Amino acid sequence: MGIGENLNRIRRERGLSQSALADKAGVGQQLISQIENGRNTTTKKLPQIAKALGCAIHDLDPAYMPLTxxxxxxxxxxxxxxxxxxxxxxxxxxxxxxxxxxxxxxxxxxxxx
Structure with a gap:
């Protein structure tokens, strides 16, 4: 699964609308929509989004690897x-x-x- 699919799945599991997640993460609702629809693959805001969802960044982006x-x-x-x-x-x-x-x-x- 890609970042957008993971974000959509986890957001729905948490019972959050795109707007509610955006408010909680301190980002725009449009960014959440763009990520979920694959139009924006930025990872710059993923830490904020992951924190708002209560999940690890890796749950959203399986390619995420902390530095050794x-x-x-x-x-x-x-x-x-x-x-x-x-x-x-x-x-x-x-x-x-x-x-x-x-x-x-x-x-x-x-x-x-």
Whole structure:
């Protein structure tokens, strides 16, 4: 099952409308609808949605995998190299990459590993 199907199933199991879930998660109802219908596959708001549903992010997105200690180390090494090089294009890419990692590494309670 995809993210949209999982979201729809879990939301219905919890007896929530799209609007009620959106309010509880602090997102727009349109986003919930778009995710459920496969028109939006973003994972940036999944931590908030999972928390509102009382489930793990993995329940919504089976591909979600928290970072391992080895991955954390690799990220920090890459971060250090890029920052020390002080190349604007690389710094922008780093910022985008870190935003992605942060969005993927948040736990349902909003904390990060």
């Amino acid at each position: 200690a080895q991955q954390d180390t690799a990220v920090m090494q890459k971060f250090t190299r890029i920052v020390e090089a002080n190349d604007e294009a690389q710094l922008r890419e780093l910022e985008l990459y870190l935003d992605f990692l942060i969005s993927r590494a948040k736990q349902p309670d909003g904390s990060t590993r």
